[in-house]
Amino acid sequence: MAFRFWCGECGFKTAWLAESEGAKRQLEHYAKKHPGILAGGHVETNRRNPQGSSGCLQAAGILVLLLILAAACRH
Template sequence: MAYRFWCGECGFKTPWLAESEGARRQLEHYIKQHPGIPAGGHVETNRKNPDGGLGCLQAAGIVVLLLIIAAACQR
């Protein structure tokens, strides 16, 4: 899923990023632009266009299912 972090002090916002990357960029912004102020603001979640990738567990499940089907076809 993609996240966009907004600064609580000015109009800065990150691009749509992974949660950890967005938080890192917001923190860097606060250190440079608002030294001494704790990072604040809000986080926006992109629900309309999620990243769409399969999770590792889902991908592993698909691979296992395909292996079972392939093994069954060879008998």
Template sequence: MAFRFWCGECGFKTAWLAEYEGAQRQLEHYAKQHPGIPAGGHVETNRKNPEGRSGCLRTLGVLVLLLILTAMCRY
């Protein structure tokens, strides 16, 4: 699933990432930009593409498999 983390202090937001990676980036942002303030803000879930990056890879894999099967059937 893909998540975007928003800073509660400024307009910073992470890219769409896995939950752990997004949380890490948000913590790094707070340590650098807002030292001494506990991480806050909110988390957004990508509802249009809940699979995140892996969904694209799966689709690409299926398309390649179909291409190979089509090529095998023609000869």
């Protein structure tokens, strides 16, 4: 599952990331832009497009291209 963290002080939001990476980026944002304020805001989850799903799609695409190249080289 992918997560996006929103700042409670401004309009900042992270990209869709793993939960730990998103939390880290939100803390870094607060340290830079809002020093002395505890990190707040909300977390959005993306269940329709979980992180890593595009990796399978890319692997399938590469496999199809390799099959096409192999078939073309046989003739």
